Amino acid sequence: MPVLDAHLESIFDEVVRRNQGEDEFHQAVAEVLGSLGPVIRKHPEYGDAEVIRRLCEPERQLIFRVPWEDDAGRVQLNRGFRIEFNSALGPYKGGLRFHPSVYAGIVKFLGFEQIFKNSLTGLPIGGGKGGSDFDPKGRSDREVMRFCQSFMTELYRHIGEHTDVPAGDIGVGGREIGYLFGQYKRITNRYESGVLTGKGLTWGGSQVRPEATGYGLVFFVDEMLRSRGSSLEGRRVSVSGSGNVAIYATEKVQQLGGVVVTASDSSGYVVDEAGVDLDLLKEVKEVKRGRISDYADARGDSARFVAGGSVWDVPVDIALPCATQNELDEAAAAALVRNGVGIVAEGANMPVTPAGTRVLAEAGVLFAPGKAANAGGVATSALEMQQNASRDSWTFEYAEGRLQQIMRAVHDRALETADEYGVPNDYVAGANIAGFTRVADAMLALGVI
Structure with missing residues (x-):
């Protein structure tokens, strides 16, 4: 663990106490806090308003039961998660991971990272993440479909194009997104394309999203x-x-x-x-x-x-x-x-x-x-949301060009911020600080919420 200022160390100790046993989340928080010492010295208002402390606590944590039937008619049971971590910049945005290793600590670590990643893109998206300990490997398409339908039957009430927009991650590809979107459409009676990203090209997806x-x-x-x-x-x-x-x-x-x-x-x-x-x-x-x-x-x-x-x-x-x-x-x-x-x-x-x-x-x-x-994935998801909102569809070349522009801007933002705070060529510090300050400024503007 990096050496932290006293104020940041107290925040980290509180995170560990309130999230016991969630080692990946602790690791992610320590890595970010290790970069923020120069920031709170230069901008004491962040410390005074306890922005960092608030940023380490998710706005909402959802855990739910996911029952489904396998092909033999046996009832299986998994656990579903969605961590809606921070919406200061826009609707929660982040993928769903289906893998046996998924538990609260993994989802929190991923959601916490997503806040800064999404901020770095410069696009209006907040940070969130979700998933389940369901393993799609070795399962038939119909078993995956039944699981996804059960998962979405609970998740649908918590998401929306202006609220929370999931996407894919490990174990969640085009097949799973299709089943999830189909169930959302069935339950809500709305063709709300922007509620999920990573969709197929013929039904609201974006060129370059898989790549x-x-x-x-x-x-x-x-x-x-x-x-x-x-x-x-x-x-x-x-x-x-x-x-x-x-x-x-x-x-x-x-x-x-x-x-x-x-x-x-x-x-x-x-x-x-x-x-x-x-x-x-x-x-x-x-x-x-x-x-x-x-x-x-x-x-x-x-x-x-x-x-x-x-x-x-x-x-x-x-x-x-x-x-x-x-x-x-x-x-x-x-x-x-x-x-x-x-x-x-x-x-x-x-x-x-x-x-x-x-x-x-x-x-x-x-x-x-x-x-x-690796911010390109969520950046192109946000571009998919943009196309859905305008009922538009871009060419591969145009979407790839936008992606390249965004990644160039992310690189320059991280490198220039590292220079500004006296740690030249340190992409870790530059990315953490640049991502943090944009979110922190928005949180200050919105008040204590």
Whole structure:
């Protein structure tokens, strides 16, 4: 944990006391508070109004029962969550995660991060997150449909295009969003397109939304390099994961001239010295829903599969963790440093542990936190909301151009804020401070609510 000013330390102690056992949430709060010392010294009004203390407490926390029947007619039971964390800038906005690991602490950590991420985009959206401990893996389409319908039967009363706008996350893709939206439409008797984002293109979705998080991550890295007179051309890149974010990060790196040499899943990782074959990876993971070892088997001599192990042992110039939280620890960071990594940028939410972050900082590695580097997903969700509100539909090229503009602005905002507060090139501090001050100013303007 970073060293905190006395006032910030008292806030953190209160967060731990009021949210016992929620380690991921504690980690996220400590990471942000560790950047805010210079802010409250420069702007004591934030401390006087207890804005930071209020910001650490969700405006609303929803936990509900989700009963559903499996294909054998057995009643199954899961738990649903929605954390509506902060609406000072706009309606709550953030994804739904369906995964066995989901519990209150995970959802709070994700919702807290979402506040600052959404603020950094410059768009009028607040922060929230949700999900369930339901695991869609191995379930039939009809089982997933019944679960989603039961989940939405409770959630629908808490959301709306001007209130709270969920989207997808781990375990929630186009199939799940379709079932959720169908049930919302059925219950409310309204075709309220803007209530969910990540929809299909034929029924209110946006071009570039599936690609947005991965593309946005690489646009951010490209800006980091560009600000130092360099580019992605010829760079060797490692990517963890093989889901949506990893696949589209790989695609954009390749389009900009880099070479992605890894992909992974929970069984292990592959190293492909010829560069990852994106079409094959999509076929294995998106069409056949196979394991990453299947990619190595189909690829031939250029690829090798490593069971277990650490994808971060592979020597690269740039590392993009795109799988899940806390996947890149102190030992992995040390391995990357030994092998000469220059940039690490988070495609997933908080994939680098605090100890890993310290190792990278001490070695002078440029590090981009997820709240800045992976903001492209929620930014394009907000663009989907904009299209829904105006009954419009943009071309792929126009939507991608808007995404690139937003990511450039996020990068510049974080870098310039770091300079302003005396921590040059510190993207973590810059992103935390820039995200915080915009929300804090709005909270002050709205009064004690």
